Amino acid sequence: MSERRLPPVGMTSLALIVAGGIYLSAHLPREVPLTPAVVLLVASALLLAGNLMALARVHGFAWWRFAQVGKWALLAYAITAGLIEYAFLRNGVSGGVLVVLTLSLVVYAVHVPVLIAFTVARYEEPVPTR
Amino acid sequence: MTEVALQPEHAGAPSAAPGARPDFQIVPLKGLPIVAAVFVALVVAIAANRYWPLEFLHVVFGSAWTIIDLFLGLVLGPVIGRMSIPARVELTTRLMPKLLLIMPTVVTVTLAAGWQLGHLLGTIDSSHPMHGWIVASYVVVGCMAVIALGLLEPANVAVLFELKKPHPNPAVIERLMKRFLYTAGVTGVMQVATFVIMTKVATA
Numbered sequence: 001m002s003e004r005r006l007p008p009v010g011m012t013s014l015a016l017i018v019a020g021g022i023y024l025s026a027h028l029p030r031e032v033p034l035t036p037a038v039v040l041l042v043a044s045a046l047l048l049a050g051n052l053m054a055l056a057r058v059h060g061f062a063w064w065r066f067a068q069v070g071k072w073a074l075l076a077y078a079i080t081a082g083l084i085e086y087a088f089l090r091n092g093v094s095g096g097v098l099v100v101l102t103l104s105l106v107v108y109a110v111h112v113p114v115l116i117a118f119t120v121a122r123y124e125e126p127v128p129t130r
Numbered sequence: 131m132t133e134v135a136l137q138p139e140h141a142g143a144p145s146a147a148p149g150a151r152p153d154f155q156i157v158p159l160k161g162l163p164i165v166a167a168v169f170v171a172l173v174v175a176i177a178a179n180r181y182w183p184l185e186f187l188h189v190v191f192g193s194a195w196t197i198i199d200l201f202l203g204l205v206l207g208p209v210i211g212r213m214s215i216p217a218r219v220e221l222t223t224r225l226m227p228k229l230l231l232i233m234p235t236v237v238t239v240t241l242a243a244g245w246q247l248g249h250l251l252g253t254i255d256s257s258h259p260m261h262g263w264i265v266a267s268y269v270v271v272g273c274m275a276v277i278a279l280g281l282l283e284p285a286n287v288a289v290l291f292e293l294k295k296p297h298p299n300p301a302v303i304e305r306l307m308k309r310f311l312y313t314a315g316v317t318g319v320m321q322v323a324t325f326v327i328m329t330k331v332a333t334a
Contacts, residue, residue, distance in 0.1 A: 011280035018272040026265045030256050069287065072157075080238045083169065087242045090176050091249045112279045119284035120291045123302050 010051065014115070016044035017107050024097055037100045044107055052114065062124035066117045073113035081109040154223045156290045161231045172239050176246045184250060187243035192328075195236045196321035198229075203315020210311065215300065219293065222307060226290050233286075237278065241271065253331060260331045267327045274317045274324075282313040 020040035024032060055061065085105055093101065175183035210218055248254035253264050289306040292298050 011276055014280050015276050018276055022265070022268045022272050025254070025268055026261075027256055028254060065291070069291070073287075076234065079169070080234060083172065083238055083242050084245075086173065087176055087245050090179070090246065112283070115280055116284045116287050119288040123288060123292060123299070 011115070013044040013047035013051070014108070014111050016040045016047070017104050017111070020044070020104055021101065024101060028093070028097070032097065034096045034100055037104075041100060041104055041107065044104075044111075048107065048111055048114065055118070060126040062121040062126050064128055065124040066121035069120045070113050070117035073116045074109065077109045077112050081105040152220060152223050154227055154290075154293075156227060156287070156294065157230060158227045161228065165231055165235050168235055168239060172242055175243060179246065179250060181247075181250060184243050184247040187239050188247050191236050191239040192244065192324075195233075195240050196318065196325065198232070198236070199314050199318030199321055201318075202229075203311055203313075203318045207311035207315060210307070218307075219298075219303070222289065222303070223293055226286055226310075230286055230290070233278070233283070237275070260334050263327050263331050263334075267324055267331075270320055270323045270327065274320050277313050277317050277320075282310055282317070285310040285313070 017040065020037040023040070024037050085102060088098065088101055171183075172187060175187055210221060213221065245254065248264065252258050253260060255261065258264070285306045289303055289310065292302050292306065
């Protein structure tokens with residue numbers, strides 16, 4: 001099976017979430033205006049949702065493989081996101097900064113598994129073959 | 131995890147490609163306890179908030195991250211490019227499952243221990259005199275993370291699934307392996323910038 005033309009599930013939303021994390025981390029422990037980080041977070045989440053909706057319209061995509069890979073990747077990245085969250089909590093990050101960082105980690109923990117599952121599934125047959 | 135690693139339809143599938151492909155697990159289950167132990171050590175080090183364990187984890191795992199990236203991209207990549215197809219496939223099936231466990235573990239430990247170390251030493255505090263260098267390291271690591279998570283890791287997983295098929299597509303494997311090795315090389319070179327920043331901060 002060769003590579004098919006599919007809607008992009010790209011890295012832009014991942015880059016946005018990382019940029020938001022860098023912005024917040026660079027200002028700690030001072031008070032930091034949350035607006036830029038919230039804008040980056042919302043833009044990232046919307047972009048990811050848009051990518052997935054565009055992908056959902058594609059006929060013949062190997063959703064079975066996407067789900068199979070995605071669920072285990074989700075588990076793995078939820079664990080790494082949990083470890084990073086633990087480091088933030090251990091250092092007393094709280095309030096609005098903690099909320100934005102936590103939501104950013106949620107997007108990260110969903111986005112990376114989506115990228116992995118998409119990359120595997122795009123080379124797969126729409127239905128499992130034996 | 132067994133569903134991915136031990137699917138009966140794949141695990142015992144005879145190879146139809148020229149040259150026997152060694153059977154392999156996409157996720158090497160034997161390595162998971164080691165990963166778990168490393169993560170437990172990380173949590174303990176962060177909870178204890180002591181200088182030596184945090185420094186140990188950050189420096190050792192950070193060095194491993196850099197060396198693996200540089201070695202894959204600049205040494206092993208060109209070597210693989212000159213190998214015969216069966217040899218390339220055999221090396222890939224033995225190497226890539228291990229990297230699937232090693233790389234995320236190394237990256238997570240380096241970043242989490244580094245963050246806690248920065249907190250302990252005060253370097254992540256925005257009033258620290260070297261804070262500009264630390265922010266520069268965030269930017270470099272952020273770029274590396276986007277490349278590694280968005281390109282390298284998906285290529286790693288996808289090439290393993292392709293190799294598990296009864297009839298793997300050599301063009302797909304070639305393309306994904308190139309993507310993997312190039313991105314490993316790029317992040318390896320970017321790691322040099324991290325070394326410059328970290329040694330600058332450590333000696334200030």
